[in-house]
């Protein structure tokens with residue numbers, strides 16, 4: 145699917161980008177943006193606009209409604225294009241590579257980031273593209289349904305919110321906590337450093353005690369900043385010879401959360417269970433939690 149997006153991305157010209165932006169802005173006021181609005185925004189004559197919209201619909205960047213009145217909505221793929229375009233324009237990325245991971249709520253791609261100075265090498269980064277699927281955001285979906293918006297709109301809204309939340313917390317934690325460096329965010333997409341090593345779930349560690357200590361150390365630093373990850377497991381931790389890096393932050397909570405203690409214990413317990421099952425390492429949950437809390 146991203147190959148398709150990439151191909152379309154290369155072919156899109158500034159007029160089509162303007163139409164997509166016009167629909168995005170129009171969707172603040174209209175469930176389905178009428179062509180008259182797009183004519184006002186893009187200054188393109190109706191016949192040209194119609195021709196271009198037809199192609200955008202065919203490429204599945206835009207959806208057309210013909211039920212109640214004729215109008216247009218931007219689709220996720222169209223929204224991807226606007227975000228990628230913003231990154232390219234401000235030189236956050238210069239090239240998009242292949243898909244390297246899929247989560248429940250996102251798709252991850254490799255990308256190239258050009259250095260600021262010509263003497264530096266370009267670096268591999270990743271882009272995390274949210275899809276607005278997570279059940280945790282159901283409340284938001286309901287909220288936006290109340291104001292008369294459809295499912296596509298709600299998902300885009302939820303995706304944008306999740307990306308914003310994840311980028312904001314990563315920027316707060318980095319570089320105190322060992323996480324991939326966050327570079328940029330636009331709409332529902334984040335650019336960040338490629339994590340070092342491999343996922344804990346997919347690795348057989350040579351010195352598991354050392355890596356377990358490294359994880360506990362990181363959780364302790366995170367906790368000292370008032371934060372709890374809230375989805376910590378072997379699937380959200382990268383391990384390498386240098387240490388560990390924790391990813392996937394949008395569901396984080398603060399210590400003020402009414403279930404903070406429980407959630408912290410669940411995080412640690414996930415990790416301890418993994419190290420017990422895979423490496424036979426036995427550690428007391430309470431002891432580790434107290435170590436993290438510094439009591």
Ligand SMILES: Nc1ncnc2c1ncn2[C@@H]1O[C@H](COP(=O)(O)OP(=O)(O)OP(=O)(O)O)[C@@H](O)[C@H]1O
Pocket residue numbers: 244245246247248249250251252270272324336337338339340343379380391392393
């Ligand atoms: N910075 C990164 N570097 C390398 N790979 C990454 C990075 N971030 C994510 N990935 C890969 O993409 C996968 C999904 O990422 P992430 O866990 O952040 O998304 P998610 O949609 O919230 O996933 P889920 O809910 O299934 O845990 C990860 O398991 C990992 O394989």
Ligand SMILES: [Mg+2]
Pocket residue numbers: 247379380392
């Ligand atoms: Mg994950």
